[in-house]
Amino acid sequence: AQSVAQPEDQVNVAEGNPLTVKCTYSVSGNPYLFWYVQYPNRGLQFLLKYITGDNLVKGSYGFEAEFNKSQTSFHLKKPSALVSDSALYFCAVRGTLFSGGYNKLIFGAGTRLAVHP
Amino acid sequence: EAQVTQNPRYLITVTGKKLTVTCSQNMNHEYMSWYRQDPGLGLRQIYYSMNVEVTDKGDVPEGYKVSRKEKRNFPLILESPSPNQTSLYFCASSLDLHEQYFGPGTRLTVT
Numbered sequence: 360a361q362s363v364a365q366p367e368d369q370v371n372v373a374e375g376n377p378l379t380v381k382c383t384y385s386v387s388g389n390p391y392l393f394w395y396v397q398y399p400n401r402g403l404q405f406l407l408k409y410i411t412g413d414n415l416v417k418g419s420y421g422f423e424a425e426f427n428k429s430q431t432s433f434h435l436k437k438p439s440a441l442v443s444d445s446a447l448y449f450c451a452v453r454g455t456l457f458s459g460g461y462n463k464l465i466f467g468a469g470t471r472l473a474v475h476p
Numbered sequence: 477e478a479q480v481t482q483n484p485r486y487l488i489t490v491t492g493k494k495l496t497v498t499c500s501q502n503m504n505h506e507y508m509s510w511y512r513q514d515p516g517l518g519l520r521q522i523y524y525s526m527n528v529e530v531t532d533k534g535d536v537p538e539g540y541k542v543s544r545k546e547k548r549n550f551p552l553i554l555e556s557p558s559p560n561q562t563s564l565y566f567c568a569s570s571l572d573l574h575e576q577y578f579g580p581g582t583r584l585t586v587t
Contacts, residue, residue: 365518368516391574393574393575395576395578400581401580401581402480402566402568402578402579402580402581403519403566403568403576403578404578405575405576405577408574408575410574449518449519453573453574462507462524462526462532462573463521463524463534463535464509464521464573464576465521465535466511466518466519466520467518468516468517468518469518
């Protein structure tokens with residue numbers, strides 16, 4: 360069965376510094392991977408996805424993520440954090456036909472990012 | 477404006493009183509899904525629908541029902557709510573499951 364782990368409940372970073380939010384996954388076959396962001400009292404918003412191709416994918420608001428197949432990771436990154444980036448971030452994986460979860464998204468528990476001025 | 481709407485946004489009810497949370501999307505998406513969000517557990521899928529009259533269980537379907545009679549609507553039904561169904565619920569729609577559009581959420585409290 361597929362699963363997603365976000366090992367950090369919270370990440371704290373100073374404004375202007377680079378940020379990384381970690382995600383590891385477990386799925387049979389080639390994964391489809393996603394990052395979503397949730398601002399306070401809002402629904403989730405799509406940030407970026409990895410389906411195939413270049414391991415570094417770029418998304419909204421200056422975020423990017425690096426797919427690493429050998430480490431089964433898909434870490435979210437941004438070169439220079441903004442206070443407005445403070446939110447809850449979710450990593451998600453779509454199952455493959457092989458794993459039987461092709462029509463489902465499995466979300467991690469979420470990581471709260473706090474960017475301090 | 478492309479959007480997913482949910483109603484009500486907030487609901488307090490008592491154990492056993494049937495309720496329905498509505499979800500509607502205006503993007504002609506085939507795929508729709510319901511999730512519940514609980515602290516420390518992230519989002520867990522309750523049910524999903526690949527198209528009209530096609531629904532399937534997610535990871536936590538117990539105590540919930542859904543129907544998909546029209547493409548734009550995907551209501552979530554709690555026939556006999558219990559306190560363990562107190563949660564924040566999100567509806568989402570997608571063209572191809574690669575980018576889901578989420579509604580604003582429904583905060584449900586069952587006493």
